[in-house]
Amino acid sequence: MSDMKIVGFVCRLCAMVTSDLGPPADSKIKLETVELPCAGKVDGRLLLEAFEKGADAVFVAGCPEHECMNVKGSSRARKRLEHVQDILNQVGVGGDRLVMYNVSGTQGPRFAQIAKEMDELVKKLGPSPLKARKDRKETSQAV
Amino acid sequence: MSTVKHTDHGTASSFSQAIQKKSHQNINDCYQCMKCAGGCPMNSVMEHNNYEILRFIQLGERDKVLDSNTPWLCVGCKTCAVRCPNGIDTGKIMDALKMESMAADRVPEKEYPIKLFCELFLKSMAGFPVIGGEGRLYDMGMVGLYKMCTATFFNDMALGMEMGKRGMMPLLPHNAMHRRKGEIKKIFQRAKEKKA
């Protein structure tokens, strides 16, 4: 499972604060986070290119929608996420590899649960089909 | 789920004031935290938890208090008194309730032996007609009287023999009073007069 890659776009105001108490006790879970000023900054290009660059699963963690510091950052992010999920389904990568979470600034251990859920998701879904196609492409080039 | 009425308003004549004055305890301080019942050694054999008795007193439910065996099973070990967050000495309250129920002659039937034990203990300490022993507890006499009044000769019979054999049960009371003879009798006399 060690080569599985999970990338999370985390809103700096709510989710990033909780990520301090975030990592789960189980140190084998690998989880990478990229900080954004607000969940509303995430867009189709970032999410899709994250998969192209080899992420097996991607999540976006923003504030709870009724507590978002930028009023509608999280709701905008969720709409864009649903759109990207449709694209991922169409291209066969699977939209369920992309997950949206809402983490309030006052729920410390919630971030650790997110890490556990993502880890189980990746275990269930296995490596991303993109990676398999890329490997085949590389092997075919190398041959 | 017994239903209770609140008739006591803490006036001078009320039951709760009488008990509070006799035991010098502010029963109203209690916030029913149940700690006393948790630590009481006799809790398992008491009909009511001791904090419930305090609640009855606050409400003025005199009959429920006097009918309960809880006051009589309190051995005065002061565990509740030392640990009560509001500093209430429930032991003293139970003593006051014992005296109240004796005065009202309403000692619960099945706890009668405890009252009897107390009375015989004090009577034997005041001394016996012929054999004397004023001022000192005469075990043999007291236990004998207790056995007679409760007709329980047979239990502890073996134990009694064993203690006698080992010199733990002096046959005759100790007549210690010489110069101060009669003082104890006077004290008991005053006690009776004060009670009347």
Add this chain to the structure above:
Amino acid sequence: MKLGYYPGCSLHGNAQQYNMSTEAVFKALGMELAELPEWNCCGATPGHSTDTFLAMALPLRNLVIAEAEQQKELVLPCAACYNLVKAADHYFREGSEEAKDANEELKTIMGSSYSGNVTVTHPLEILTKKETLDQVGSQVKKPLAGLKVVTYYGCLLTRPAYVSFDDVEQPQAMDHLLRKAGADVRKWSYKTDCCGGSLTLPRTEVVVDITANLVNAAQRAGADAIVSACPLCQITLDTRQNNVEKKIPIFYFTELLGISFGNPDAKQWLKRHIVDPIPLLTSLHLL
């Protein structure tokens, strides 16, 4: 050093071994116990639970005598007597009306009243004073090696707070003494639990249960015997071990001290136990 001594009814009745061993230990430590002349019974539980006047007058009478006999310090080995006399002294100093009223009554009956210059104390308090404790150490001839015990203070020795000379909930006085005498004092949580003593006749089954709990807990703590400083607790535990796993002897701490001092007439004391302690002591070569 001369101390006033108030043995109490039990120490002339079923706890004569406590009386003899206390006198022996104090004598060995150079302290003479002068018995209070014509002392009277303190009334114990029956007294304080049925009559407020007797609860004060009976213990106070002893203080009046002690004062008349100029006994500055009064030693009371029995925890119940110590508790009630110390309480009478405490309420006198606090000026409670019951104490004032009893003092006046005693003035008419006895000719003199109590004015508060007697210090009420317990053997444990005296023996664990710094210098006396060292003296105890030097007196120990035969350390109680291998004797595993738990210390049982009972409820009246440390409660309520104004009578206590030690930690109310986790007293250590007896532990220090017995360790000084070489015994292996085990850790347990029942030091100040109540033995239910005053109900031993009217509600025997309750007392039997409590005794069973205590004795089983003592064995679980790895002890072969329980050491007490109160004749009510000692007689209750000694006589009510009806349904315990294994009967164990109930010592007085003064008996064990006496044995460790190599006192010859220890056997006299040990005769007066229902659960015979002699086999245990001989197996440890202490007799």
Add this chain to the structure above:
Amino acid sequence: MQKDVLVIGGGIAGLQAALELAGAGYPVHLITDEPNLGGKLTDAATKNGQSTCAWGEQVNISSLFLGGNIHASSGVVGSFITRVMNNPLVQVYTGTKLVDFKGEAGHFQATVSDAATGKQTQNLAVGAVVLASGFSMYDVSKKGELGYGYYKNVMTSLEFEHLLTQSRYQADCIRRPSDGKCAERVAFIQCVGSRDSVSKAEYCSAICCMFTAKEAILAKEYAPKTDVTVFYLDVRSCGKNFDNILTQAQNLGTKYVRTMISEVKEDPVTENLAIRYVDAGEKKFGEYDLVVLAAGIRPATRLQETAKLLQLPLNEFGFVQVDPLDPVSTKRAGIFSVGGSQGPLDVPETLALSSAAAAATARTLGKPEGRQPRKPVPERDISKEPLRMGVFLCKSGLATMGADINAVAAAVKQLGDVSVVELDQAACDPASLEKLQKLIATQGLNRIVVSPCVMKNNLSLFQDAAQAGGLNRMLVEMPVVPLKAQEAGTGTQTAVALTKRALADVKGYRPLQWHAETVIPKALIVGGGVAGMATATALADRGFPSVLVEKSATLGGYVNTLSGSLEADDIKQTVEKLIAQVEKSDKIEVLKNAQVIASTGRQGHFVTTIAVGNATRNLDHGTTVLAVGTNEYAPAEFLFGEDPRVITGTEAQYRLLDGRLKAKDGETYVFMQCVGSRNDVHAYCSRTCCAQSVYSALALKKQNPLANVYVLSRDVRTPGYLELKFKEARQAGVLFLHYETADKPMLVNDKGQLSLSVVDYASRLTMNLKPDLMVLAVAQTATPEAQQIADVFKIQINEDGFLSETHSNIGSIAFPGGGIFIAGAAHGPKSVAECMTQARGVAGRAARVLAQPVLMMGGIVAEVDPDKCAACLTCVRTCPYTIPNITREKKEMGAAFISTADCRGCGMCASECPNKAIVLHHYLDEQVLQRVDTVLTEVV
């Protein structure tokens, strides 16, 4: 007039006060008798083990006292300490105590000396003193029956927190001290040394319920097998969001048993702990692997000595005596007390007090000399320079990761494009920052990486140092020590990987510009209640004018209906005095029957449209304070409205005041708590109704002892010193009956006689009450206008309808925007005293913004490329702050324009723009994708 301020105490209260005072320009001397700053928040246990970062690692361990803010993390708290250490105006004296004190307000002479030896004395001339001595924990070994100090597996909550954090990484479950076995059954015992007259602490310590709930949640999180039982009497989780944390704990399976524990017995063989207790009359027995005692609080050990030197009177419990309505000022002018020095206070109140103390000090000392602003260093243009990167390794950070320091230094030196590698014991202490500044100039560095650091918030420190060295502050990156467990030996490899990542990211960083924007030194205060008026008067004292907008015709708001409060009986005069002050002050312009319609602009210069009557008016102002207060819940239950004998708590108080309510002999008065609160509609506690009911019940019983007065409640929530009033009410004969939510009493009107049967929880007794008057303790609910106000000022309201502050009241993360503060009950139900305290604190913070001549705006903001913009208005619709507008300057066909001063930097427009015409600086697509690349390739 001396302008220096002496702050006594290095805990969170002292740190916050020091930062606010230094921020306002007053030089601060901060003394603490501890070897480290941080007070209770740093873990005393590993203080002596100095190997790791001085305040990094430990701090996140004992965020115990941040009970309510369950997320509070080391970064947030640690940054308090690093910002104080590096603030030029704050002089820190650790291990120091006060030995002598003379003089009066404005001219004090304080002599301090080494705490241990009493030597090395120094004299400090100061104008004011802020006493933040904090508190100490009750010595639970005094309760021998609970076994602390005698049984190994009995510990205090602070010790359990350390155990929690250690077991979080190393073990799969919480290892108990005696034999290291898994502690699967944990029992918490509340109120140890609190609400207890025997240990001379009849007050409630107020913070224990919260840190127990928090620890129960964290225990369940770190070791799911653990099952936690809490023995309590009244759970007092009455702060904002506190009840959610309590329900969260209960949902995770924590059993709450309502009984106090008499003793704990240990089984000598298994060292398990047995507890015998009575639960609602039933005798029960439980065996536990671990027992945690929630120790109450006591005055700080040195408070007695310091208070004597400062000649401050102490109350009967040994805390500083303060007036609840003005809890910051003590009996001596110029000396203020904050935090635990005055009694049980949770962190939110402590921080409010610290800000209020800073404001009060400023009022006493007058204008500060004004800091000599750092002379701006001209910024070097690096656009044409070759890449020269400097790496500054921090030994403490590396030690926290267990990395081999020299191996990491060697590996980093080999990295290709690194020109300078430095190694410091602690990168964030002033000396290292000095060196970094010099090396930027001497070595011509144009990219800086400081690695690794435990404190997420230290990045701004290194950015300031870079700026002082002439390098644009955005060209700095600082990887954070991951909090995950490091398998043994991987520390070095992870540290190098982290540094490589930072170097890869910092290459893509570009310099950004800030520019000065004017600040309008005037505040807008929305809401004329107690909080609004207190803020206005506090600002006026500091010389800042304000406009007070009140929607009704009178000032005073909700508090007008109150006649007294448990904290101070003269509420009426206080409100009238405030109204007089506001009306009389020339600095406060009051607009009644006025409403705020719209507001735009940014911190320092807002433009708000206010409708007064039918005219509208545009007001320019620098900060906004929202004090819209709260409303009373109109109950529908308990026959309210149908029967005149059922009234609300405030109505009862009113009638008590004007004599209509007279307690008659034998009449029955029933107070019903939690009407409208703590149900599925309003899940929060309205915090003030218990105090109100106790006040009225006590008043009734005092009037006429023959009246029967009952208070029916699930918990009696009278935290802190209010507990003394609760006891007074019990002593007066008020009967408090606890009911379980399951058998909630119902009020019935049978043939004209109101009747209500309630089962008293403890004694299981049923009481049939015939109330002659039923008083409902109704909830405080958010004002309906709160949503409208939130939309106008573009902030949020939480699910209960109250205004949401920045993620927590520590709110140290300042992002462009801000300048909007919330004060009083608009933030959440509060008592009058708490409203006024928070208002004064908010006034202090607002004044700091208004006091700035200019504000540097810009940096991480959005920018439009006019050529790509088709003026399709998507960004105008998307921006929550309506900042973009279409102009023709750059492009005659019109293009969007985003003013760099107003932009809040959230980047929503950049992501929504169909043609990618808008970019958010520092988060350009290629920069973010570069970060995605590095996290995916560098395996840590």
